[in-house]
Amino acid sequence: MTHEVVQKVEALGPRFAAAAAETEKLGKLSAESVALVREAGVMRMLQPKDFGGFAAHPRDFAEAVMAVARHCGSTGWVCGVGGVHPWEMALCDRKVQEEVWGQDSQTWIASPYMPSGVAVPTKGGYVLNGRWQFSSGTDHCDWIFLGAMVGGADGKPVTPPNGLHVILPRADYTIVDDSWNVVGLAGTGSKDIIVENAFVPAYRTISASEVAEGETAAERAGRTETVYRLPFWSMFPLGITSAVVGITEGVLEHHLAYQRDRTMSTGTKIKEDPYSLYAISDAAAEIAASRAQLLDGITRLHDLAEAGKTITFEQRALVRRNQIRCAWRAVMAADQIFSRSGGNALRLDNPLQRFWRDAHAGLHHAIHTPGPTYHTAALTEMGIDPAPGQRVMI
Structure with a gap:
């Protein structure tokens, strides 16, 4: 339903x-x-x-x-x-x-999670400093999650690294208004954030590694609902890749509406051209496959958590691999139909070009970088335990 x-x-x-x-x-x-x-x-x-x-x-x-x-x-x-x-x-x-x-x-909450700040322990909490990029929708949020590394007295991250997600109210950080001027996803307002010597009480922090595992954080918080037992690096990428897949569905929708009554310069109507129709169906199938695989992956993990089973690192890695592939597959399919939409698709009053730019911008997020995750997923399928550095964002 x-x-x-x-x-x-x-x-x-x-x-x-x-x-x-x-x-x-x-x-x-x-x-x-x-x-x-x-x-x-x-x-x-x-x-x-x-x-x-x-x-x-x-x-x-x-x-x-x-x-x-x-x-x-x-x-x-x-x-x-x-x-x-x-x-x-x-x-x-x-x-x-x-x-x-x-x-x-x-109330809305912003981010980003990239550990671009240093949180130095002090009585009752931490003193935070740093500058972060890409805080999507931040103008409309009253609170923010920021990634940070625990620092020493010298203000530098301690060794071994200890990551935190810290939570600040709007009064404790500055939004850099002129920091978002981009070719795609321009309306997201993903601006820079600056924090200078903000005190963060300990209760407004959470361990990045604990959230990454999911199950531990849920038990500590007393959350029994299945959704809260899922790993962070399964949930956070889900929202981003869902946006990319949805954007490519927008490309397809506008392409179909535009092509329905279009006649090519050769005089052939698109609806009578077998090559154009083949390209449309091929792209539509790829976008549909991306949607289905993305939803299947998170549903499989949810089913495991619902059954009371611990989600293994290998299972997380394979879902992350597939999630990345969903984004790339869908955007590649969108390219095939956008390139067949004629010169008028480039006009700024045609929504097609905006969807196409937004789709490509979405691939630039770090969670859509295929190499490291594909590498790690292959190792896990071979039964090889990945090194700590190969487990990042999985």
């Missing part, structure tokens, strides 16, 4: 699409785009029920992100990234959950 939030997104689809051009022009989500996301409830899908969320199956969350991205790539991307943050907040100290959602369950 289709989740109610997905149904709402589909009903609001034309309005998401109508707001997309303004979102791109503004370089951040437009007021209309934000209002539509809130109305549909996408950001609350992975939020715990005791704070007004749905605690939904991650498959349903992925389908909601795809549905938004099919109409507006930037809005779908912000939903895919920001929609995972309530999932992690559910694993944090109850005190910070109350601070974030106690007065308003619609």
Whole structure:
């Protein structure tokens, strides 16, 4: 059965699409785009029920992100990234959950998780400094997750490395307004963040390695719902790749609408040209395969957690490998039809070019880098235990 939030997104689809051009022009989500996301409830899908969320199956969350991205790539991307943050907040100290959602369950949380800051221990917590890039949707968020390394008295990361996710309220960090001017996903407003000597109480931190495992963090937080027992590096990539797949579905949708009545310069109608029709079906099948494999991977992990089984590193690695392949396969398919859309597809008033740019921008996220993850996945299938450095982001 289709989740109610997905149904709402589909009903609001034309309005998401109508707001997309303004979102791109503004370089951040437009007021209309934000209002539509809130109305549909996408950001609350992975939020715990005791704070007004749905605690939904991650498959349903992925389908909601795809549905938004099919109409507006930037809005779908912000939903895919920001929609995972309530999932992690559910694993944090109850005190910070109350601070974030106690007065308003619609409060949004930003990131990024790249450990671009140093948190030096002090009485009761840490002093944080750093600069982070790519904080998607940050203008619309009142709190933020930031990746950091625990530092020593010299302000440098300690050895061996000790990673944290730290949580800050909006008053404790600066958004660099002129730091997002890009060719694709322009409307995500993925700006830089600066933190200078901010005190972070210990209860507003969580171990990066503990969240990565999933099960341990859920037990410590007292969360019994299956979704909170999943690994971070299965959940976070899910939202991002769902956005990319949804964007390519948007490419296909607009390509079909454009080609339906188009006549080529040779005088042949597209609907009568077997080569164009073959390309359309070939691309559509590849995009559909990407959707199916992505949803299958997270469902398999959810089923394991639901059965009370521990998700192994090998299982995580194979799902991550497939998730990366889903993104690349879908964008490669979108390339095949965009290149057959004629010169008018390049015009800035044609949504096709925006979807195409957004799809390629999505591949630039670190979680879509195939080499290291493919390498590690192959080792695990050979029964070889990967070295610690080969386990990053898996």
